[in-house]
Amino acid sequence: MNEPVVQHLTPDEIELWAQGLLPAARDIHVAQCAECRAAAERERRLFRALAQLPRFVPEFGFVERVMARVRIPTPSGGFDRR
Amino acid sequence: MTGASDQDVVRWAQQGHEPAFRELVRRYERPVFSLLFRMVRDRTLAEDLAQETFIKLLNGIRSYNPQFKFSSWIFKIANNAAIDHLRKRDLDTLSLDGSPHATTPEEMRATALQVGARGETPLQEVEARELGSAIERAIARLRPEYRSCILLRHVEGHSYEEIAHILDLPLGTVKTYIHRARNELRGYLGDQKT
Numbered sequence: 001m002n003e004p005v006v007q008h009l010t011p012d013e014i015e016l017w018a019q020g021l022l023p024a025a026r027d028i029h030v031a032q033c034a035e036c037r038a039a040a041e042r043e044r045r046l047f048r049a050l051a052q053l054p055r056f057v058p059e060f061g062f063v064e065r066v067m068a069r070v071r072i073p074t075p076s077g078g079f080d081r082r
Numbered sequence: 083m084t085g086a087s088d089q090d091v092v093r094w095a096q097q098g099h100e101p102a103f104r105e106l107v108r109r110y111e112r113p114v115f116s117l118l119f120r121m122v123r124d125r126t127l128a129e130d131l132a133q134e135t136f137i138k139l140l141n142g143i144r145s146y147n148p149q150f151k152f153s154s155w156i157f158k159i160a161n162n163a164a165i166d167h168l169r170k171r172d173l174d175t176l177s178l179d180g181s182p183h184a185t186t187p188e189e190m191r192a193t194a195l196q197v198g199a200r201g202e203t204p205l206q207e208v209e210a211r212e213l214g215s216a217i218e219r220a221i222a223r224l225r226p227e228y229r230s231c232i233l234l235r236h237v238e239g240h241s242y243e244e245i246a247h248i249l250d251l252p253l254g255t256v257k258t259y260i261h262r263a264r265n266e267l268r269g270y271l272g273d274q275k276t
Contacts, residue, residue, distance in 0.1 A: 011257075011261050012257075042268060042273055043264070045273060046264060046267060046268055046271070046273065047236060049217045049271075050217065050232070050236035050237060051236060051237075053116075053217065053218070053237050054116075054212075055112040055113060055116045056112065056115055056116045056212060057111075057112055057115070058111055058112075058115045058128075058129050058132060059129060062107070062111050062115075062129070062132070062133070063104055063108060063111065065133060066107050066133055066136045066137060066140070067100075067103065067104060067107070069133075069137045070103055070136075070137060070140045070141060071141050072098050072100055072103065073096065073097075073098045073143070073144060074098055
């Protein structure tokens with residue numbers, strides 16, 4: 001008798017699992033398959049590290065430096081130089 | 083204006099309301115600057131590229147196509163600016179480990195980026211501190227195309243389809259790049275399959 005074919009998680013499914021979005025039927029496989037569980041845990045660790053990266057802030061006055069060089073459109077269709 | 087959608091703010095900007103221009107810069111200065119800083123790893127340069135991005139975007143605000151997300155448009159301009167710069171300066175051949183073209187350990191050392199090395203200026207010390215964590219150093223080792231994909235996906239939260247639009251790449255290519263980038267990151271971080 002043939003062994004049933006094990007359908008391991010695809011990369012897309014691993015991403016869904018790491019986001020908590022994997023359908024329940026496939027979740028059962030993760031619970032039973034140590035290989036997929038380890039791969040999914042590795043993915044989740046990486047996602048968390050990336051999601052925790054800080055946002056950097058440009059030097060003070062950035063908005064003003066940009067606005068000094070922006071042309072504001074006027075109702076007549078021209079531009080109002082700042 | 084703070085609670086208004088991007089589309090509404092853009093419409094006001096297109097009508098010539100200066101506060102709407104300022105609001106768009108305020109909303110996106112941090113994400114755009116962060117993407118550029120991680121791409122070029124130089125604060126001053128990242129700020130110059132961020133300024134150019136906003137000036138190009140705001141001076142062309144009338145050409146914005148509302149069919150696409152505003153954030154996709156701005157990241158497309160920012161990413162193009164970073165990639166253009168990296169190509170021109172050939173910085174994409176540099177990594178923390180040295181040039182991939184280096185053939186000897188001496189050449190590797192000579193071309194490696196020195197993060198946290200002695201003799202740094204105060205600004206370089208700030209950069210080394212900001213970009214010195216293990217995950218930041220791992221991201222820096224990715225090739226620029228992979229770096230854009232991973233940052234847009236996992237830091238900015240764009241969908242694969244949006245990233246394909248931003249980078250002008252086929253959807254399958256984006257998925258491949260992100261998959262490979264994650265594998266490389268896990269390798270650099272020492273978190274690979276055992």
